[in-house]
Amino acid sequence: MSSDFQMTHRPRRLRRSPVLRNLVAENRVHADQLVMPHFCLNQDSASEPIASMPGITRYGRRQLVEAVGRDLELGIKSVLLFGLAGADEKDPSGTSSGSEEGAVPLAVAALKAEFGSDLNVMTDVCLCAYTDHGHCGVVEDGVVRNDPSLELLAKMALAHAEAGADVVAPSDMMDGRVDAIRDELDEGGFEDIAIMSYTVKYASAYYGPFRDAADSAPSSDASVPKDRKTYQMDARNRWEARREVVLDESEGADILMVKPGLAYLDVVAEVERMTDLPVAVYNVSGEYSMVKAAAERGWVDEAAVVSENLHAFARAGADILITYHAREALQGGWL
Numbered sequence: 001m002s003s004d005f006q007m008t009h010r011p012r013r014l015r016r017s018p019v020l021r022n023l024v025a026e027n028r029v030h031a032d033q034l035v036m037p038h039f040c041l042n043q044d045s046a047s048e049p050i051a052s053m054p055g056i057t058r059y060g061r062r063q064l065v066e067a068v069g070r071d072l073e074l075g076i077k078s079v080l081l082f083g084l085a086g087a088d089e090k091d092p093s094g095t096s097s098g099s100e101e102g103a104v105p106l107a108v109a110a111l112k113a114e115f116g117s118d119l120n121v122m123t124d125v126c127l128c129a130y131t132d133h134g135h136c137g138v139v140e141d142g143v144v145r146n147d148p149s150l151e152l153l154a155k156m157a158l159a160h161a162e163a164g165a166d167v168v169a170p171s172d173m174m175d176g177r178v179d180a181i182r183d184e185l186d187e188g189g190f191e192d193i194a195i196m197s198y199t200v201k202y203a204s205a206y207y208g209p210f211r212d213a214a215d216s217a218p219s220s221d222a223s224v225p226k227d228r229k230t231y232q233m234d235a236r237n238r239w240e241a242r243r244e245v246v247l248d249e250s251e252g253a254d255i256l257m258v259k260p261g262l263a264y265l266d267v268v269a270e271v272e273r274m275t276d277l278p279v280a281v282y283n284v285s286g287e288y289s290m291v292k293a294a295a296e297r298g299w300v301d302e303a304a305v306v307s308e309n310l311h312a313f314a315r316a317g318a319d320i321l322i323t324y325h326a327r328e329a330l331q332g333g334w335l
């Protein structure tokens with residue numbers, strides 16, 4: 001290169017200092033966008049660490065209220081609740097999913113009594129923690145049946161709304177469930193309660209630690225399907241995600257979710273381009289546990305990797321980030 005060569009364009013000019021980089025940063029992640037998931041035991045007091053998800057604990061109601069109170073101080077204003085059912089609460093149809101005395105309605109009531117409208121309480125709506133075979137719908141003759149599951153899901157959503165949930169989040173992937181839940185909520189006088197639909201949910205191996213935590217893995221019994229591939233989406237598909245978006249929008253979903261997150265950022269971007277609704281992404285259990293495992297071994301810098309992952313979701317177009325890292329990310333100032 002000759003010495004009189006003059007380069008006009010130098011992208012590095014804007015990378016010279018942290019202040020300059022922050023000035024021109026295209027995306028930021030704020031605490032208001034974060035949702036912390038919680039596993040709720042149907043007990044007044046209990047605390048069970050989850051081995052495959054270091055840092056995450058199954059809580060009884062007292063411990064849940066304490067943890068959520070501490071998280072609120074950090075700025076986490078939204079939670080997503082998953083119910084855990086004892087063996088005595090499980091049956092083939094997951095009937096106890098609609099009980100007012102279930103883990104979720106009682107947890108919602110406890111949180112609302114303590115924090116009122118300062119806290120946005122979202123609840124997962126699905127049968128798998130309540131069915132003895134672990135599927136997200138009713139099984140008949142070895143098949144997960146769609147339409148008979150809708151009524152149970154709608155009843156479950158209604159029980160959550162009656163307990164005070166602000167948003168219900170169906171994760172079952174039965175066709176037509178947003179419509180069924182919207183009808184049931186409206187008939188019950190809950191037309192103001194929003195639905196965050198797991199619109200684009202793939203049949204993913206990244207849910208492994210969650211199924212361990214929620215005791216919701218499909219049973220190995222030969223009379224039921226061995227996996228969720230007849231209702232959750234095929235990881236190879238992108239156009240199919242667009243069809244799910246069209247359906248959930250037409251059925252009245254208020255927020256569209258993509259799940260898992262990291263291996264599906266192209267899908268997050270696709271959904272964000274298609275819809276005017278808020279887009280949520282679920283940074284699922286396996287994604288969390290992989291970061292944790294590598295960080296524990298000193299193989300990656302946890303703070304930097306978590307910040308990179310959460311900003312990648314924002315860059316892809318997600319407005320709402322559901323992540324088990326939420327608490328530590330804010331505590332550590334990782335963002």
Ligand code: PBG
Binds near residue numbers: 128171206207210283
């Ligand atoms: C239940 C449900 C699952 C997750 C959220 N809701 C598991 C599954 O579908 O098997 C996964 C969450 C995670 O892995 O963190 N339908």
Ligand code: ZN
Binds near residue numbers: 171
């Ligand atoms: Zn399920």
